[in-house]
Amino acid sequence: MSAMLLKAENLSKEYRSGAEVVRAVRSLSLEVDSGDFLIINGPSGSGKTTLLNLLGLIDRPTSGEIYLEGRATSRLSPRSLADLRLRRIGLIFQTFNLISVLSAYENVEYPLLLLRMKPRERRRRVMELLEAVGLADLAHRRPEQLSGGQRQRVGIARALAAGPALVLADEPTANLDSENSQRVMDLLAELNARLGVACVVVTHDPLVTKYARRIAHLRDGQLQEGSLNGV
Numbered sequence: 001m002s003a004m005l006l007k008a009e010n011l012s013k014e015y016r017s018g019a020e021v022v023r024a025v026r027s028l029s030l031e032v033d034s035g036d037f038l039i040i041n042g043p044s045g046s047g048k049t050t051l052l053n054l055l056g057l058i059d060r061p062t063s064g065e066i067y068l069e070g071r072a073t074s075r076l077s078p079r080s081l082a083d084l085r086l087r088r089i090g091l092i093f094q095t096f097n098l099i100s101v102l103s104a105y106e107n108v109e110y111p112l113l114l115l116r117m118k119p120r121e122r123r124r125r126v127m128e129l130l131e132a133v134g135l136a137d138l139a140h141r142r143p144e145q146l147s148g149g150q151r152q153r154v155g156i157a158r159a160l161a162a163g164p165a166l167v168l169a170d171e172p173t174a175n176l177d178s179e180n181s182q183r184v185m186d187l188l189a190e191l192n193a194r195l196g197v198a199c200v201v202v203t204h205d206p207l208v209t210k211y212a213r214r215i216a217h218l219r220d221g222q223l224q225e226g227s228l229n230g231v
């Protein structure tokens, strides 16, 4: 039996600019168990990034509640949210979001510094992660000295550094060629299979869809679970 990791209840997000209101996510409910590999797809503007930002506790919903490991998050302070995110959630962004003045090594090390991991353990962990993504030799390079695929793999190593229970990825292969896409997905699939890390991946990439254990479609801010057989 896998345990419930994340539960979103009646989640809504409205963006207001002047008189205009955009309802990006509408009364959406979702459960993610440890060990899940959920793929979410949907047309541009359907609310995918908005939803991931809510689930990743980066952005707050207009209404509704998100429970992470049974704990309601809507009333937590920004500081508690940041701490929870750091320890339990790994975020992989479409545009990598690496820190440009830091090396690959330092980017991966960053969350471990925030966690106050001891230097020796930290060094071992960073090298282990860079090896896992095939970048140990390029540890000293800054993002601008790396290819898109290499940058994405640094982003993944960073997302995994703190040993998250949940990985959220927004079109992680959108900027990668098929070989790098395969590599990145194999890495996530291995973590999922070996450590039971739950993955929620927003994508349109058919190469990614074949890794799914569940698939859901987002349309107009609402989620509809689909069957894997039809894919």
Ligand SMILES: Nc1ncnc2c1ncn2[C@@H]1O[C@H](COP(=O)(O)OP(=O)(O)OP(=O)(O)O)[C@@H](O)[C@H]1O
Pocket (backbone or CB within 6 Å): 015, 016, 017, 022, 023, 024, 042, 043, 044, 045, 046, 047, 048, 049, 050, 051
């Ligand atoms: N900060 C914001 N202010 C106002 N409207 C926003 C904001 N962010 C997103 N939106 C709107 O919310 C809706 C959902 O946007 P979102 O970025 O979540 O879509 P998406 O599914 O990720 O699209 P894409 O596939 O193009 O990345 C869109 O109509 C978008 O214009």
Ligand SMILES: [Mg+2]
Pocket (backbone or CB within 6 Å): 048, 049, 050
């Ligand atoms: Mg998006």
